[in-house]
Amino acid sequence: ETGVTQTPRHLxxxxxxxxxxxxxxxxxxxxxxxxxxxxxxxLELMFVYNFKEQTENNSVPSRFSPECPNxxxxxxxxxxxxxxxxxLYLCASSQDPTRRGSRTDTQYFGPGTRLTxx
Amino acid sequence: EDQVxxxxxxxxxxxxxxxxxxxxxxxxxLRGLFWYRQDPGKGPEFLFTLYSAGEEKEKExxxxxxxxxxxxxxxxxxxPEDSATYLCAVQVRQGGFSSGSARQLTFGSGTQLTVLP
Numbered sequence: 604e605t606g607v608t609q610t611p612r613h614l615x616x617x618x619x620x621x622x623x624x625x626x627x628x629x630x631x632x633x634x635x636x637x638x639x640x641x642x643x644x645x646l647e648l649m650f651v652y653n654f655k656e657q658t659e660n661n662s663v664p665s666r667f668s669p670e671c672p673n674x675x676x677x678x679x680x681x682x683x684x685x686x687x688x689x690x691l692y693l694c695a696s697s698q699d700p701t702r703r704g705s706r707t708d709t710q711y712f713g714p715g716t717r718l719t720x721x
Numbered sequence: 722e723d724q725v726x727x728x729x730x731x732x733x734x735x736x737x738x739x740x741x742x743x744x745x746x747x748x749x750x751l752r753g754l755f756w757y758r759q760d761p762g763k764g765p766e767f768l769f770t771l772y773s774a775g776e777e778k779e780k781e782x783x784x785x786x787x788x789x790x791x792x793x794x795x796x797x798x799x800x801p802e803d804s805a806t807y808l809c810a811v812q813v814r815q816g817g818f819s820s821g822s823a824r825q826l827t828f829g830s831g832t833q834l835t836v837l838p
Binding site (some may be wrong): 607609641644645646648651659691693695702709710711712714715717 | 726755757762763764765766767770808810825826827828829830831
């Protein structure tokens, strides 16, 4: 496997179900992200993990629960979702520019999980 | 508040018809501007990063340029396989490289490009 992988690619769930999305990066990066992409809307950042620690939570409802057990894996646990949560969920990773003078860190995306909440 | 606006929303070109996509931004301090390509049902694919006004980068039929207020993605003699949604995103300067906030990308809504054979 190379790059950023996500499973499952498609998920249909009822409002009372509990499911998890998985992301794995094979790039040796130390930062990982969850984004939500809804139709006709820009990508929305949900969570940021840096060295396994959550450093950003953009006012995401508690029915979304992230987990980052190590720098290569990222999960998004889902429970009691609403139909408006149906979207493409994207995972990304980047390498923290730890050295002074490094300009920025490019984020590389996985293929996404298409989630449908009935 | 950081804002990114892409235009046009959709663009249809004949094969070989060159054009440009626009990304205008309003940010407190630009750290980097990114261009991605996204095919239907897939994740964004990284194309370019631009850091400062006057910078240009090229890849095959694509050329990205940057000014202090906007970026252009020029497509020269496009082919049908260039059809995709092109996304622009900005990253702003924050305190410290390890700050989560420093990593946030603010995306535009994208330009959906269709190249007809």
